[in-house]
Amino acid sequence: MAKANRFLALLYAFSLVFLVMGTRVAGSGHHVNKLFVFGDSYVDTGNLGRLLGRLARSWFDPYGMTFPRKPTGRFSDGRLLTDYVASFLGIRSPVPYRIRKFGHKLLPYGMNFAVAGTGIFDTGNYQSNLTTQIDKFQAQIDDGVFSRHDLKSSAALIAVSGNDYQHLSELDPDYLHHLHGFMHRLFAQFEVDLRRLSHIGVPKVIVTNLHPVGCIPSYTRPTNYTTCYSNVSSAVAEHNRRVDELMQELGGGSNATFLSLDVHTAFLNVLHRAKGAKEIKHPLVPCCVSRSITTECGEIDAEGNRLYRVCRRPEEHFYWDSVHPTQAGWAAAFEFLRPSLRRFLHL
Numbered sequence: 001m002a003k004a005n006r007f008l009a010l011l012y013a014f015s016l017v018f019l020v021m022g023t024r025v026a027g028s029g030h031h032v033n034k035l036f037v038f039g040d041s042y043v044d045t046g047n048l049g050r051l052l053g054r055l056a057r058s059w060f061d062p063y064g065m066t067f068p069r070k071p072t073g074r075f076s077d078g079r080l081l082t083d084y085v086a087s088f089l090g091i092r093s094p095v096p097y098r099i100r101k102f103g104h105k106l107l108p109y110g111m112n113f114a115v116a117g118t119g120i121f122d123t124g125n126y127q128s129n130l131t132t133q134i135d136k137f138q139a140q141i142d143d144g145v146f147s148r149h150d151l152k153s154s155a156a157l158i159a160v161s162g163n164d165y166q167h168l169s170e171l172d173p174d175y176l177h178h179l180h181g182f183m184h185r186l187f188a189q190f191e192v193d194l195r196r197l198s199h200i201g202v203p204k205v206i207v208t209n210l211h212p213v214g215c216i217p218s219y220t221r222p223t224n225y226t227t228c229y230s231n232v233s234s235a236v237a238e239h240n241r242r243v244d245e246l247m248q249e250l251g252g253g254s255n256a257t258f259l260s261l262d263v264h265t266a267f268l269n270v271l272h273r274a275k276g277a278k279e280i281k282h283p284l285v286p287c288c289v290s291r292s293i294t295t296e297c298g299e300i301d302a303e304g305n306r307l308y309r310v311c312r313r314p315e316e317h318f319y320w321d322s323v324h325p326t327q328a329g330w331a332a333a334f335e336f337l338r339p340s341l342r343r344f345l346h347l
């Protein structure tokens, strides 16, 4: 186990050599030099244990094929949202909690607690729900890894991208009719979690809203990736209305503490190939396609034969696998997120 961890740490350190540092625009803005990250696979940079085997496909080929040309535990062919936000701040991508003991050099940049597959509630996956992730953050502060002073120049990035709903749909076939009550409970817990982060002392909290879930390849596969599945869009809209309301309530306005980061609009802009996203020629067709609906990108059979095929040009696709964007997809989407981050952090 220790040996495996060390190997991962080396792999991670290696991958970081290639991370391009962003250039922070000098200004009178709120100086942010630490990023604390919570949530799921849209921001996890290596916390999902490889020991989970094929469940942790992000540790197997072809994940990471574009960057750093080997798997790093990211559910993408390369960088994802966390890396772009860190680069925007002019810092390196924060060390994943799981390999923090081997990543001392990265501690000045914060820490990533996000674990693929998780939600605000337990999702039946890996049990590191949002509350547990914040518990781990609190423990790092209690242990003196980060001081109160450190927190003054920090920001938190939180991505909750739909695993709670996915889990509900597995438990309850009629879930679309029970969503309202579920959301009520979900947002009550979300509010508790976010207030806690603020109370711990993080001055700037960035919360993604829900992406256009009906457009992910697992929903569009029945139409050969031509049409987004519209039955979930009203649920997504309600979720996002609630995110906006909650952020306003917790502290919006000119000196905002909380930002609702509109990945929904950013994704749609790229999917519609808006100005600035023309290079994404295949907005709905994923790059890595499994042979059947019961297998996933990255799976092999007992003989080691691939149960998926990979496109030639990942940079022309928005989606990487059945759920996650490519590096090019995240890069294109980030261009639409940049202005609101700039305003929020006064950069």
Ligand SMILES: *[C@@H]1O[C@H](CO)[C@@H](O)[C@H](O)[C@H]1NC(C)=O
Residues within 6 Å of the ligand: 120, 121, 122, 127, 128, 129, 130, 131, 132, 189
């Ligand atoms: C989060 O996980 C912890 C540990 O498994 C559990 O005790 C807690 O009830 C969970 N919280 C929520 C909101 O699901």
Ligand SMILES: *[C@@H]1O[C@H](CO)[C@@H](O)[C@H](O)[C@H]1NC(C)=O
Residues within 6 Å of the ligand: 222, 223, 224
């Ligand atoms: C999708 O493509 C396959 C193979 O080209 C074809 O057999 C099928 O009819 C198509 N389905 C739809 C819904 O267009």
Ligand SMILES: *[C@@H]1O[C@H](CO)[C@@H](O)[C@H](O)[C@H]1NC(C)=O
Residues within 6 Å of the ligand: 231
């Ligand atoms: C979408 O919702 C409509 C109306 O509730 C329903 O008739 C239809 O079967 C649903 N489509 C799918 C593919 O589930």
Ligand SMILES: *[C@@H]1O[C@H](CO)[C@@H](O)[C@H](O)[C@H]1NC(C)=O
Residues within 6 Å of the ligand: 254, 255
């Ligand atoms: C915003 O916060 C800064 C720093 O805390 C403070 O100097 C400034 O007066 C505040 N502006 C408003 C409009 O509240």
